[in-house]
Amino acid sequence: MINKIGDINFKEIKRISPGQFYSMKNCAYKSLLAEAFDKKPLLPLSASAYFGTVLHNMLELMVKGIVESEDDFNAEFEKQIKTLEDDLQNKGFGFFVPLKIKLKNFGLKKIQLKKHLRSKPEKPIISSDVRFDSEKWFESQDKLIGGKVDLIIENGNNIEIIDFKTGAIAQDCLDDEGAILSDVKNEYKEQLKLYAYLYFENTKKFPTSLSLVDLAKQKFSVEFSEEECKAIFDEAKNLLKTTNDCVNTKSFSAIPEEENCRYCLYRPACSFFQEKLETDFTYNDVAGKINDVRKFQNGNVSVFLQNGEQRLTIKNFSGEKFDALNNVKNKRISIYNLRKEAIDFVYAATSTTVIYEQDNTI
Ligand code: SF4
Structure with a gap:
């Protein structure tokens, strides 16, 4: 599937939480995009980030004394993991499931978490x-x-x-x-x-x-x-005030630096980041006009993008992407969460790769 951003409806941020402050300080535009998209990320989080929410919920239940015994713990943990895995399947992220196999530290984190039960x-x-x-x-x-x-x-x-x-x-x-x-x-x-x-x-x-x-x-x-x-x-x-002022004046700025952007889940909607992709090939994301789409005998699909003088090859898409990619031939797209191959300017799609059709004015 090829996603599209459409118009972005920026709105003021009513309140800032202590947990949000640092991220907002690093790039307030990210917070504005999050608000505009009702805090629904445009790219998948990592499996560890999803698992982190379960760990935090469990800690909360233990601290509140709702989960007290090991039996309570096991039942609640199973329940929360099942709910998360169902949610991931519904979002189309079934490749993260089962979490206990896909996450390297699953068992260790569960054992560590359980130790909080004895935390008198x-x-x-x-x-x-x-x-x-x-x-x-x-x-x-x-x-x-x-x-x-x-x-x-x-x-x-x-x-x-x-x-x-x-x-x-x-x-x-x-x-x-x-x-x-x-x-x-x-x-x-x-x-x-x-x-x-x-x-x-x-x-x-x-x-x-x-x-x-x-x-x-x-x-x-x-x-x-x-x-x-x-x-x-x-x-x-x-x-918060200066960030909200930007919404009223419609004059935005951002700090598209690697440490800010690498994990930003609003990259597809960020014009500052899109501009960066025009000349910076250090990311696992690319952008460009589709020159060609080819399907190989093994069923895999490759797409060839033109970015300025640079031709980019992105391999390993599944066969079912062929029609969708062909339909946007000659249009600009951006592709996120790729893996860089050993050869320069050659990338491979991964299970978390997401494609967005871009506004041609960017
Ligand atoms: S992609 Fe980078 S510059 Fe754009 S909003 Fe996210 S952190 Fe800020």
Whole structure:
């Protein structure tokens, strides 16, 4: 099937969540596209990203004390995986199923997740000075910033905000002397500081500690000051305002850099990225006018694109794509999620490859 974008109906973003802030800061245009497409991605997520939602749901149920025993865990986990796999089949992503075979770390992550069952301190305790609040919604007074905090532990004057992550929390970076050290990702630090300020705005108290907990139950502390939290809070509001101003003035800008675009699920609708594909062949995406479509004896189809002076070959499409591709011959298309072959400018289709017909004005 060949997809088409059509007109993009940009609209203002009503509220920014702490989890969205970092991505919006890196490329606000991505957030505007997400809003315009009602947060429905234009490209498939990775299998790990889909699985991550199940892991996070399970953590939430364990923290809330809804899933307590190993039997509860197994039943709920099976149920959630089945629901996800059915959903993937319905979306046409059956190639991700069964997840336990298609995902390398499926078993390990399940075992790690199960360890949270024995996490006594994270279970709600009713009669104690210690208060546990899970999945609690906080929003700023003007409602411009809002999000759910995974877990708050209040023990007298000690207030800890905890966010659970199912992927890596830390990343390697260089210190002043060039030595490699591992530090919590900036996006997570900023997310927690925003939660801290939201908590303050709602309770008039600042938390005393901010922590991240991963699937293996490792805890990472995030240092913070009240001034820093306030500064990030103001920055987030300002970013939301300037981003929404672009909708009114219809003057958009973007930051089409590899670290932003590689995992952006709105690439097919981004004119800045399309422009980049005209000259940059480092991505696993290509664009160009279809010169030719050929079907080979083994049934596979190749498509040949002309991009400026450059001729691109994309192999390995299944036979059923032949007619659809022929119907858009001489038109511009863009193809996403390809695999680069050993020869320059030759690519192969993969199970997650998606084709879009492009507006010829791009
Ligand atoms: S493709 Fe890149 S430049 Fe375009 S919206 Fe996504 S992140 Fe921004």
